[in-house]
Amino acid sequence: MLIKAEKLKAIFAPRSVAVVGATARPQSLGRAVFANLLYAGYGGCAYPVNPGVKSVLGVRAYGSILDIPDDVDLAVIVVPAAAVCDTLEEAGRKGCRGSIVISAGFKEMGGEGVELECRLQEVARRHGIAVVGPNCFGVINTDPAVSLNATFSRSFPAAGRIAFVSQSGALGVAALEHAAQEKIGFSKFISIGNKADINENHVLAALADDEATDVILLYLEDLEDPKEFIDLARKVSEKKPILAVKSGRTKEGAKAAASHTGALAGSDETYDLLFTQCGVLRVETLEELFRLGMAFTHRPLPRGKRLAIVTNAGGPGIMATDAAVRHGLELARLDPATEARMRPHMSPAASLGNPVDLVGDADEARYREALAAVLGDDGVDEVIVIVVPQMNTDLGAMSRVIADAAGGTDKPLFAVYMATGDIERPLRLLDEAGILHYRFPEDAARALGAMAHYVRWRKRPHAGLRLFDDVRPDVVREILAGAAREGRKFLPEPEAHAVLGAYGLPVSRSRFVRDWSEAAAAAREIGFPVVLKIVSPDIVHKVDVGGVRLGLNSEEEVRSAYAELTAQVAAAQPDARIWGVFVQEMVGRGKETILGMKRDPHFGPLLMFGLGGIYVEVFRDVIFRLAPIRELDARNMIRGIRGAKLLKGFRGEPPSDMDAIADALLRLSQLVTDFAEIEEMDINPLIVLPEGHGARVVDARILIRK
Ligand SMILES: Nc1ncnc2c1ncn2[C@@H]1O[C@H](COP(=O)(O)OP(=O)(O)OP(=O)(O)O)[C@@H](O)[C@H]1O
Ligand SMILES: [Mg+2]
Structure with a gap:
């Protein structure tokens, strides 16, 4: 486990990379991957490998990875599936520590592909190479010292504090484009594909102490080893939050089962509790994953769940309140001194409880006073500031006020601008100040709720497993x-x-008996009232066959109940083997x-x-x-x-x-x-x-x- 995580680090930051299957042919994966490596400004040495050509995109090519005169850390493989194992074999002989197999045509195809993947695993094991993939989209490391883009993506993400792990390649592509549009930066991106070797657990272990990563986002379709995942994720989420989308949220038809428990246990719910038990936050959509992921890069995290809302419109304040409560936050009780501090600066119509409603004519100066007051209140852990543009709202000035307020506090301050039109510049000011902003109050509340939940989880009592020795x-x-x-x-x-x-x-207190006199004796010993129940290896639901008698108060009652009980069961289920009767305290x-x-x-x-x-x-x-x-x-x-x-x-x-x-x-x-x-x-x-x-x-x- 740890060895693989170490090797994975070599894949993230290789000193040299060979792209086997690199080519200049337009529209080919081999070209896209090699071009990406060059254009991202990779800091190490890049070697194209292709026996048919002299050079690729101006770089001298080699006929085989074994011909490369220097050491190669990482082999990126983009050759047809049938040639992958031989290529990996050569990479092993070359001494590569890791490989990314982008080629498809393995397990996902079934049939021969499954066999091919087994062979690939065997080669990887024999050479001790860590393999990402096959059938994956590749790996990105935005660390400026490395600048590795070993994918066929059309865009290279900005550097950021989020690591994204995707089981699906295609989804990885879409995610990168979405992220580029939303200006979401990544520390690392890794598409694990078929997980023939490296799986989500190795990646988690490697990212746990990755200094460039504050938040880990997972897109998963299944878990390779759920028990290991729980142990690992529990440890990793002590250090940094993990958010996951697990697709395939369908119910496995609850089949008829002999026990109530069997009938009620479903597979998707099991993932829910697996994530709950190890502190992983499960979300429904990719959009939510990225949006919350961004929120979690915000530092510091909130200390608690007591929220203050500052707004210039009542409705959005109420919506924020409802959403906040729904997501586990509570409205802070403001100190009377906080209100007293705000009052002289406010319009008489303002309502200064929480939500603090500055009313429609509030300008940025009023917001400044209100934000200073609530952020200074010890009973407040985090603040949402809502602005609905009205007559004298200057959003640019507002952004500067919010940026100043955020600069002077260690509490999260999220902004909601319920505006359309020309808001690019004000929003850019917020971006530059590192302030998260939203179009709708619910989204801000959702994000803060999730963060507060995570903080609470981290602060939970850390009792170990208690084992009974009796x-x-x-x-x-x-x-x-x-x-x-x-x-x-x-x-x-x-x-x-x-x-x-x-x-x-x-x-x-119970006794197993075989006739009525034993039953009467057992009842005397246990003490009245007692219960009689039929005991048979063939009867699961005893009541259904008249096999239970409750509240028997005397030996006499036990005796007659015994006879009735056995007769009734024999009539209801004549072929059942009867062992005897269970006498039990009532x-x-x-x-x-x-x-x-x-x-x-x-x-x-x-x-x-x-x-x-x-x-x-x-x-x-x-x-x-x-x-x-x-x-x-x-x-x-x-x-x-x-x-x-x-x-x-x-x-x-x-x-x-x-x-x-x-x-x-x-x-x-x-x-x-x-x-x-x-x-x-x-x-x-x-x-x-x-x-x-x-x-x-x-x-x-x-x-x-x-
Ligand atoms: N010792 C007892 N003391 C008090 N109540 C009892 C006792 N044993 C059984 N009962 C009551 O009788 C009900 C049926 O008994 P029991 O659960 O043994 O039958 P069953 O047919 O196996 O039920 P099921 O299939 O629903 O589990 C119990 O749910 C309980 O309410
Ligand atoms: Mg029962």
Whole structure:
């Protein structure tokens, strides 16, 4: 991993580059790439390689990379797919450390292309060359000392603080053109194409300590190694923000599954939580990606989420407020002294709460006073200044006032000019002062909201993974092995209870029995009231076949319930093998919740939490996280469902024992992380009692891999 990241750095800043397949033929990729290298003013040595020609664009050409008299760091390959492996082989013999394979015709084509890509990987491995691509758009480094444009782009971006990583080549082209138009500068640009060797994880690791990069933007279609991505992105986003567009936001049809958890887990949502758990901000569109990316290059980042708005029109102030709240900001409560400071300079009609409405006739002098006052208020973390041009608005003068204000503060100050027409010069003044400006207040609020969110994420308590040591993996191993020996995939309630109990989950007092007299004895021991449930390896939903009897208050009731229960189940499902009956303590009034797990082949175990009963089935009010989870994840899961209010205590009901839920989630996380053979599970319900009284698992089922 680290070695590849190091090699990638050599690709970003090579001392010499050979372009194999360079040609002077108009309209060819080989020409575009070599020309770009020259015209960007590359700081090292560039060599065209093409056996058929003497020179390319005035530079002496070589018949083979091996003929080049000097060392070559980087081989950019633009030859037809069939010739790529031999070319890479020569690059390896030449001692190149890296290669960018622009040629297409590999995995993306299927068939022979797949084979060709395997061969390419083999050559790369054998020579220890780091390969970007194939089927990619290339790499750009705008560092003036390097000035590398190893792409076939028509434009070379300005230098900036954003690194952009794109899985799609074509999209990379479009992105560069968009960026040029929007005057967005890049530090580095890298198109990873088919990811035969270098993937997004290597790039992240390399960009983590890249001093030219403040923000990392990703355009991804899939993740090569999601678990590694989580670990890496979590570390990298401590240092710099990562924003991502992950395309393919379609639902993988939720297929019928044996557990609630299985039916509710979807693949796109999984990406959402993967990004959430490692601090990556997921956005929907490329435009948003770049727009927010720009905002994140702004330094310093806000300290918190308390926003002040200064405006000369009420409506836009309200829109900014709504958007700000929607994006997680709150309106700062201005200090009375701030208002007192502004008042003497303002029109009597001005309303000096937050939003500060200077009203329509405000000139730049009033804005100056207002900005100085709110920026000086300790309760304000960031400011949006809105200007709607009116009779005596001079936008040029306004820009200078805003630039002055921004120069004297370490708080973000974003401008919104709700204007069209001749605003180029005023906007240029803002650009020159490094002030971000927007046409609409919502966009400014969105950007500041995202920044404040990132800052909050970075400040979160950094608890490591907590591992419980009072667990009994040996017990679990034995139960799972027993089921596997019998060729069973399904663990009925008593086995599931034993597995959960071994990991310290609060299972209810229960006994497995085989006849009514054992049942009566068990009930006496457990204490009335009790519950009887049918135990069968063939019955997943017990209630559906009349296999559950609640609230039995005496031995007599247990005895008759036993007979009824077994008769009813036998009638409902005559071929079911009946092992016996589970006698269980009847847990008193509490809130029914569901905890579950479904193992995703790509992402690993997904944990689920939600309210039980109709809340799961009708409202799908559940939340997922990828295991292993940390304490904070567990708390956020509990807080994150829409029905969280019901657990906090509502209309005189006592608050539920949240600590017990968090503890159960963490133990479940450890269990499913330890045992990869557990495929799916539902704890439905975990009955949560009032605060201080814990929770009880009263039903559980586990599915294992056969
Ligand atoms: N020990 C208990 N104490 C209190 N209530 C219980 C107990 N056991 C079951 N219940 C109640 O009975 C309901 C059905 O029981 P159980 O979950 O065991 O049946 P099930 O058919 O497996 O249900 P599902 O398929 O929905 O998970 C539970 O959701 C709960 O409300
Ligand atoms: Mg149940």
